[in-house]
């Protein structure tokens with residue numbers, strides 16, 4: 498039987514497939530579209546996602562296909578430089594269009610021999626104690642031990658499970674597309690600057706070869722957002738906001754998006770789980786959705802693999818919901834706040850001015866940047882040490898770099914004492930004896946997602962802690 502069916506071959510589904518394949522899990526990805534979409538939604542990766550790529554040996558290919566930008570500018574209209582010495586080796590935003598991210602993840606999944614079936618739509622599912630049966634649009638069936646819905650904001654899996662998706666409906670739609678423009682670059686820049694004084698959801702940005710990325714508020718909320726708008730709609734709305742349509746023509750692609758904010762009540766129902774946009778949706782301001790989805794997959798992958806391999810301790814798979822639900826809840830809240838700051842009404846303007854003043858305090862600026870980049874995330878593992886529950890930044894070792902040792906997706910004991918042992922768990926955890934000038938603790942135990950599960954130098958204490966994350970010792 499197949500181990501895991503993943504419904505949806507977007508960034509979340511592909512990242513999850515890669516994580517599972519690292520552990521030899523038999524995965525099938527079902528993707529309803531026959532071809533990848535050219536539509537560019539996400540424009541970049543934040544620090545934690547960049548670190549995730551580094552931890553799996555994918556960073557070089559992402560850097561080669563993207564562009565580094567300085568951190569900051571996460572709050573509309575507030576332009577503050579980032580604080581010094583951020584706790585990461587990657588203090589930048591990596592600009593990379595979503596179709597490129599999707600392609601790089603698909604290539605990696607293919608290298609790991611993932612079975613990706615395009616043109617394959619899941620339309621039904623049922624589960625019992627032994628497995629899940631997916632019904633396909635072509636009348637076929639697929640049985641697997643687990644199924645993960647990574648099928649986007651309108652998730653069929655979530656609906657079939659009957660999981661609640663409370664929140665706020667879309668109140669404003671925005672048109673987004675790429676097209677050529679007849680007006681001169683100077684005219685475009687001047688008009689856009691003027692319009693943006695009162696409308697921050699408006700923009701025409703050149704992306705090369707005379708093509709512009711055009712963003713303009715739609716006339717109304719669409720009944721069916723999956724139906725693309727027409728060029729005429731763009732022209733009409735450009736006229737409404739700018740008094741000109743800039744002579745737009747020859748569109749590459751046209752789309753629309755809304756500003757609904759919703760989160761699934763449960764990320765797991767029996768043998769079926771939800772991840773990425775299937776579990777949470779929010780407006781794109783702040784650029785968080787794809788990053789959240791990739792990090793959901795990074796949290797879930799090793800846990801699901803452990804469950805399938807039979808060594809997962811009680812509660813490990815459920816910790817996916819416990820850990821990731823609050824993270825998305827926090828992102829939804831920050832995004833909601835950002836949406837308010839897009840307004841040029843007197844109230845939001847006053848809040849923006851106050852926030853800008855507060856961000857002059859290094860501590861406030863640091864707090865907000867660490868939140869936006871995902872490096873502040875701390876799961877509740879209990880215990881007092883400040884590193885517990887946080888991801889450990891990449892640190893230099895005498896023989897290489899920490900993240901360079903994590904490509905296989907296993908646990909890792911970084912032991913600066915040389916006196917510790919993971920005997921009994923060596924099939925799940927790498928024991929690295931080395932030292933780092935950047936780490937002032939004797940030893941750290943890292944989960945496969947790089948979060949710190951234990952800090953100390955006492956072998957007995959370590960043996961007591963290992964089963965919580967890595968199950969019982971092998972025979």
Ligand SMILES: Cc1cc2nc3c(=O)[nH]c(=O)nc-3n(C[C@H](O)[C@H](O)[C@H](O)COP(=O)(O)OP(=O)(O)OC[C@H]3O[C@@H](n4cnc5c(N)ncnc54)[C@H](O)[C@@H]3O)c2cc1C
Pocket residue numbers: 504505506507508509510527528529530537538539540541595617618619620647648649650652653654673754772773774775781783784785786787788789790
């Ligand atoms: C305008 C815009 C700008 C954005 N900018 C950013 C940004 O800068 N940074 C950021 O992090 N995020 C951004 N986002 C959000 C980001 O695009 C999404 O969060 C991300 O695509 C979610 O990935 P996913 O894999 O969970 O879902 P999706 O990308 O939606 O992928 C779901 C996949 O499932 C497939 N599918 C659906 N139903 C089925 C089915 N029944 N059977 C089989 N396959 C199915 C779909 O075809 C699709 O390929 C933006 C979004 C928009 C709209």
